[in-house]
Amino acid sequence: MSTGIIWHAIKQWVGAGLCALLLGGCVSATVDEMTYNEPVAGIGESSVVILGRRHAPDYDTEFDFIQCIGDHIHSGDPSIDVIGEIAFINEFYPWFEPRTAPMQPETIDRLLQLPPVAERFAAMQLEYMIWIDGNTVDTESAGSMSCGIGPGVAGCFGFGTWGTESEYEATIWDFTDKVEVGRVSAQTSGQNYMPAVIVPIPIIAPVQGTACDSLGDQLLEYLSAHH
Amino acid sequence: MGEASLASTIFDRESAVLGRYLLVLSLALLGTGCASKQVVVEGNFPTPLLDPLPVTLGVIYPSAFAQHEFFDEAKGRAESDWLVKTGEAQVQFWDILFSGMFEDVVHIRDWETVQSRGADIDGVIIPAIAELQYTIPTHTNVKVYEIWMRYQFRLVDVSALHQQEDGALSFNPEERLAAWPITAYGKTPTAFLQTDEEAVNLAAVVALRDAGAHFVTTFGANPGVAAWLDGIAARQHNGIGPEPDVEGAEVSPNIARDDAATPETARNGGGSPAEDAAGEAMSSAETSGASS
Numbered sequence A: 001m002s003t004g005i006i007w008h009a010i011k012q013w014v015g016a017g018l019c020a021l022l023l024g025g026c027v028s029a030t031v032d033e034m035t036y037n038e039p040v041a042g043i044g045e046s047s048v049v050i051l052g053r054r055h056a057p058d059y060d061t062e063f064d065f066i067q068c069i070g071d072h073i074h075s076g077d078p079s080i081d082v083i084g085e086i087a088f089i090n091e092f093y094p095w096f097e098p099r100t101a102p103m104q105p106e107t108i109d110r111l112l113q114l115p116p117v118a119e120r121f122a123a124m125q126l127e128y129m130i131w132i133d134g135n136t137v138d139t140e141s142a143g144s145m146s147c148g149i150g151p152g153v154a155g156c157f158g159f160g161t162w163g164t165e166s167e168y169e170a171t172i173w174d175f176t177d178k179v180e181v182g183r184v185s186a187q188t189s190g191q192n193y194m195p196a197v198i199v200p201i202p203i204i205a206p207v208q209g210t211a212c213d214s215l216g217d218q219l220l221e222y223l224s225a226h227h
Numbered sequence B: 001m002g003e004a005s006l007a008s009t010i011f012d013r014e015s016a017v018l019g020r021y022l023l024v025l026s027l028a029l030l031g032t033g034c035a036s037k038q039v040v041v042e043g044n045f046p047t048p049l050l051d052p053l054p055v056t057l058g059v060i061y062p063s064a065f066a067q068h069e070f071f072d073e074a075k076g077r078a079e080s081d082w083l084v085k086t087g088e089a090q091v092q093f094w095d096i097l098f099s100g101m102f103e104d105v106v107h108i109r110d111w112e113t114v115q116s117r118g119a120d121i122d123g124v125i126i127p128a129i130a131e132l133q134y135t136i137p138t139h140t141n142v143k144v145y146e147i148w149m150r151y152q153f154r155l156v157d158v159s160a161l162h163q164q165e166d167g168a169l170s171f172n173p174e175e176r177l178a179a180w181p182i183t184a185y186g187k188t189p190t191a192f193l194q195t196d197e198e199a200v201n202l203a204a205v206v207a208l209r210d211a212g213a214h215f216v217t218t219f220g221a222n223p224g225v226a227a228w229l230d231g232i233a234a235r236q237h238n239g240i241g242p243e244p245d246v247e248g249a250e251v252s253p254n255i256a257r258d259d260a261a262t263p264e265t266a267r268n269g270g271g272s273p274a275e276d277a278a279g280e281a282m283s284s285a286e287t288s289g290a291s292s
Helices: A002-024 A063-076 A085-091 A105-112 A115-124 A207-223 B002-034 B087-101 B111-117 B196-221 B223-238 B273-277
Strands: A027-035 A047-052 A081-083 A126-150 A153-174 A179-200 B037-040 B053-059 B069-072 B082-085 B102-107 B123-135 B144-156 B161-163 B169-171 B176-189
Touching (some): A027 A207, A047 A063, A047 A085, A063 A085, A063 A126, A063 A207, A081 A085, A105 A115, A105 A153, A126 A207, A179 A207, B037 B196, B053 B223, B082 B123, B082 B196, B087 B102, B087 B123, B102 B111, B176 B196
Parallel strands (some): A047 A081, B037 B082, B053 B123
Antiparallel strands (some): A027 A179, A153 A179
8 A cells, every 4th residue: 555655656756757858958139239339340459258157145157157148159150269268367467356347338438548458459450359147046946855874775756846046137338449339138947846756857958048049149140150 | 504604694794794885884974973183274275466565574473363264163963173373374464465566575584683673663463363153054054164263463662662581572561553453254054065164264364365455444544553654655755765673672462472473262163254353452462472
């Protein structure tokens, strides 16, 4: 009798797990774009730098997200030279730290009054500076899971679920004219599941990855002559 | 019967071994919760992108600064003691910054350096860490590691340096050219597979970089520093070099060989860094170099 109840419960959890497998990959994404002065012939020999905003008190734009967007653009059009973020902020230290980073394109002129800064920018042939602001957070969670260990036996049993949301905005600065030429934003969300029948199986929604692809596609479309 | 007995014996033995393993594992897990955590801050710091000021700067790192560390005792069983050693990273970082910011930097470690290089030195800078606070997610329930520091910089003329009877360097606080605080803040979010120690180290590196950025962008704004720079410019314009008077004998706080760095107790859960920044200026850095 008790064995039947246990099997029934296991079937229920396995059923829930299979549903989760089917639903787990689902991420909803919303992308907004507003751009001007698109370089229809591409950016040629010039380069682009993508930087994260990190001046907010409660979050930092993740370094790996910036890297992901850079990789996405470069893989989509290898002719676009994307300068690495960490290398850039180290080369221009201390002018792109959270405390000192320019918040408006007009303020770049003040930086260019410093001869070594101006020389380095000239050598870099920088055409666009793209600022990404936002982050990915986990939201509400539900479910329960218990794990146990005994002589020769260990395992978990239960089901957990939690949400993940990403919200990023890319601001494109034309470095030659020192003006903002566009904004692209991406909002994505998804639900993660963790069924556990002896072994927990995490089914993670690729929320941040989808935001990276969405934002990367839009930026690639703007910068590349081939997209 | 015999087989059953044998099986029972084997099971009992395995059970005992497993029990011992579980006991050791449990003790290890319990011990982990109580163990102290130690971080020796390490980082690669960039050279600042600046045109160096045409200044020969003397630098004295008091021992409390060069060996700076802070210690935070666990408040309960769920917390750990923290010992964070920032001294080596401080010296490494400020050496790189000063070398990029000033044309020539002279490390003053003894009276011989004062005598041999004193004529070339335009001014001597003496950094001190007045306060350091940190928070980790277990303190705040926010998924961010933070470090906040308040430095006290003093700029003195080389003529204000004196040698004490024990050979240590000292200076008369009345003779300083300028004194100003610099605050710095560094944070790093929690990350997958990142330990507490790695995150605190990263927050400290970010705080050091922020300190440098703050220093560079506010250096000339201090009235005392501005007057000092104007004086150097005027002397250079007139072709006159500095005339140090290094033979003063007035008793003054020991700076180059002050007491060994005492572990600083960090404050947690107090006022916010912004509130503290607005608080009264430190008064004990002249003698201690670091206070809590």
